Amino acid sequence: MTPDLKHIGTFFDIPGEYISYEVIKSGNINQTYLVKYFRDGVEKPYIIQRVNTYVFKNPEQVMQNISAVTEHIRAKVKEKQGTAKRNVLHYLYTPDGHNFAYDEEGGFWRGYRYIDDSVTYNTVDQLWILEEAGRGFGEFQLNLADFDASVLFESIPDFHNTRKRFDRLFEMAEKDPHDRVKDVREELKYLRERYELSCTLCDMLEKGELPLRVTHNDTKCNNVLFDPVTKSALAVIDLDTVMPGLCAYDFGDAIRFGANNTDEDDPNYSKIFLDMEKYKAFVRGFIGTLKDSLTPLELETMHLGAYIMTTELAARFMLDYLEGDVYFKLNYPEHNLVRTKAQTVLAKDMESKLGEMQRIVLETAGMK
Numbered sequence: 001m002t003p004d005l006k007h008i009g010t011f012f013d014i015p016g017e018y019i020s021y022e023v024i025k026s027g028n029i030n031q032t033y034l035v036k037y038f039r040d041g042v043e044k045p046y047i048i049q050r051v052n053t054y055v056f057k058n059p060e061q062v063m064q065n066i067s068a069v070t071e072h073i074r075a076k077v078k079e080k081q082g083t084a085k086r087n088v089l090h091y092l093y094t095p096d097g098h099n100f101a102y103d104e105e106g107g108f109w110r111g112y113r114y115i116d117d118s119v120t121y122n123t124v125d126q127l128w129i130l131e132e133a134g135r136g137f138g139e140f141q142l143n144l145a146d147f148d149a150s151v152l153f154e155s156i157p158d159f160h161n162t163r164k165r166f167d168r169l170f171e172m173a174e175k176d177p178h179d180r181v182k183d184v185r186e187e188l189k190y191l192r193e194r195y196e197l198s199c200t201l202c203d204m205l206e207k208g209e210l211p212l213r214v215t216h217n218d219t220k221c222n223n224v225l226f227d228p229v230t231k232s233a234l235a236v237i238d239l240d241t242v243m244p245g246l247c248a249y250d251f252g253d254a255i256r257f258g259a260n261n262t263d264e265d266d267p268n269y270s271k272i273f274l275d276m277e278k279y280k281a282f283v284r285g286f287i288g289t290l291k292d293s294l295t296p297l298e299l300e301t302m303h304l305g306a307y308i309m310t311t312e313l314a315a316r317f318m319l320d321y322l323e324g325d326v327y328f329k330l331n332y333p334e335h336n337l338v339r340t341k342a343q344t345v346l347a348k349d350m351e352s353k354l355g356e357m358q359r360i361v362l363e364t365a366g367m368k
């Protein structure tokens with residue numbers, strides 16, 4: 001069912017004449033639309049999103065986080081470059097000053113101006129894109145290094161608490177409400193065997209061995225906007241999950257997604273492996289940018305973030321499959337099953353490469 005986007009646009013008083021919309025397919029949680037208006041003789045594109053309030057229970061808090069983080073980055077970039085016009089998003093405001101609006105059915109909407117001529121890359125086969133995405137996410141973290149994390153709400157509690165994620169999965173596997181455990185026996189066994197390894201980073205965080213930073217927490221490379229001409233990263237988007245977290249989670253999720261040889265949900269499992277050239281390219285950009293701001297232990301454990309983000313997501317996809325597909329959007333009925341298997345295959349491949357992965361990070365940081 002398609003909502004009336006022309007009507008939604010009126011909540012934000014978008015100037016000009018409504019022309020059309022198209023559905024943006026990427027993203028597993030929110031519904032995203034590219035909406036076009038005609039103004040001053042040209043087409044003006046906007047992104048309009050309906051936020052998934054099953055996932056984000058308190059969407060107004062999410063918008064407060066986004067606004068605080070966006071303004072902080074805007075000021076930082078302006079200080080450095082004189083202008084931040086194309087480096088942060090401009091959210092749409094309602095006449096009464098909110099950066100969100102509810103529709104008549106209670107749906108939660110927000111929007112922003114599309115940054116002119118910016119592009120994203122969904123699958124990455126060119127190494128410069130990965131390196132530049134790494135630099136973009138690295139800069140993002142540097143820009144937030146002095147941000148007061150205490151003003152942030154936890155938009156999804158325990159988002160990367162791997163231990164809790166696994167515990168929830170194992171509980172659901174006991175209940176098996178949809179009789180689906182039989183489809184994931186092998187993957188479940190693997191995750192059980194790797195439970196302690198997967199909890200390494202969250203245990204170190206709990207013991208205070210790793211510092212909590214303000215992190216993005218969902219660092220797919222299609223969350224970086226690029227300038228197609230200069231080929232540089234312009235802005236980091238999808239700030240719904242900006243929260244205190246570990247640097248290794250941002251590093252790891254980006255590797256999990258971007259350095260996979262294929263799509264994260266490729267049903268052709270034989271194509272799935274960690275491409276070490278892609279890995280190196282992202283490390284150059286990300287670690288190259290952040291190395292002086294990280295502790296030796298963060299650098300020594302960074303590579304584990306990639307493995308852990310992969311087993312954690314395998315556990316999350318599996319949990320959703322066992323629970324009856326309530327969280328992630330599906331393109332077909334077995335989508336969560338395929339995603340679970342694909343992430344498990346990737347984790348197994350990474351496991352065999354952990355030594356080399358660590359060596360590359362340390363070498364790039366000048367520690368070897």
Ligand code: GN1
Pocket residue numbers: 026027028029030055218238240241264313
């Ligand atoms: C979800 O919707 P999207 O693509 O931004 C999910 C991430 C997962 C990702 C897997 C809030 O992100 O954590 O890594 O799918 N976001 C949330 O593709 O759960």
Ligand code: MG
Pocket residue numbers: 218238240
């Ligand atoms: Mg996201």
